[in-house]
Amino acid sequence: MIAVRALAAWPGPALVAAVVAAVAAGAAAAPLLVLAAAVAPLLALLQPRRAAAPSHPVTLLIAAAVATLLLWAHLALLADAATLLGMRRWQGTVLAAALALLVTLMPGAARRRGLLLAAGGAALLLVLVAAGAAVGITPWAAWREAAGRPALVFSGRSAWVTDGERFVRRATLAFDEAHRVVAVTPGTFRVIEADGTRRVVRDWRLAAGDAVSLRPGDTLTAEAGSRLRFEPGKHVPGAAASGSVWADAATRASPTPALGMLATLALGACALVPAGDRRMAAAPALSLALSIGAASWGVYATLAAPEAGLAGSPAEALLSLPRAASRPAHGVLVALVALGLLALFVAAADGLRERVGEAAGAGWPTVWTVTMMTAAVAATVPVVDPWTPLAAGLGLAGAAVAAPRLGAGNDARRVLGWPLEAIGALLGAAAYAGLTVLSARMPAALAPLGATPVLAAAPAAWAVARLLRTPR
């Protein structure tokens, strides 16, 4: 198996977009996300090689659940991109899911997987280079410039100022200065006015062209699909106050959520990426390209469009970079981004199809088709952002696939007729689901376990498989 093929299930459009959006927004977790996205697949390739796990209904159910969650995340991202490009959400989802099903169900899909990953990566790299050339500075100079901004404001060229942009999902914007916002399409907007210590809630029904004036301390809630226009030169609501705040947020990150994210990505990669062999020369290069490319993209994006997180989707940060280029090239670069994301999705889908196929055996086409269709239906709902199913899928994969596999090793023993790995998988999945459901009711001291259940579920699954494996 060559490296490109082995790594195909890993990046996928949802992870690439999440990393870029975190960098562009100056999220506290951004550097760690960049690092983990690049290093985790290399860690997975270094796993010991082992015989295929015996098939069992539990492992099949978990493999299908993991694939559904990850496909949902990728399809939700593509649906977000379709919405931002003026299409309907379901059109983006159906098109991508149908294409992925067609490619992955055809004979010889695994051979095309590496080509699709390389093509998707090359398309995005081309856009990055073109945008970098248009900006005219290196990524590190762009970082310095971004960190030196006195405030993150709407530029006169921003699409949020000129034509108005669409909210992909419901968003509540907090204003810290007076701002006159114009509705581009009719809609109802909730404004909560800060009147001293009192809060006054008003629902404004605005026609196209109507404006609402907001004062410092007010919040405005826009429903998914509504379009608004903002004033140039005004601070972007919800964005970092200044370039230095954007730059320094990461250095104040709390270590516990950071460890949770690292465990989610590292164990998730170990579940999705198979152990490597000698022919893995391309893997380190791919991982390096992912870290440098995603970090550079995010930095250029925040410089070109500091409002790139306003629509409520990580796809906006990816699609905002082509705006740095001049008008005729802009359309070509946007098309390249869309095609690149689609290629990455089909490659990731085929990687997941292989994991489902290992668990399902001869009946994999039916299981795979149901998995894809379930994910496509889920992705048409705009309420859930792509990161939620992505983190859940990687976490579940870590707790119920990677951890019991590492605990069971090559022991093919059965306990009460069950393979060791299936017992660990059941416990890992149950612990993961239980902690997720109970997260809202947990005391503050246990809150990190609710936020990243893999921190408790994975050790539990590993320990059970390991204890049962030890000869008595």
Add this chain to the structure above:
Amino acid sequence: MSADRGRRIAVVVLIVVLLLPPLASVLPGSPGAVRVAGVTLLWWYAALIGPLAAALTAVLSRALR
């Protein structure tokens, strides 16, 4: 050195590469916030040094197999 030992060492190195930023964040004086050529050390590490170290480790480990 056996291939398996090389692989195990590489795994430990990659885990250390991943854990360095959270460990650095609890150190006094915020070493991650120190700027080198205008960019914080944390960002140099996350985007370039860490992935490069991980890539070199993976290459060396494979060469030993």
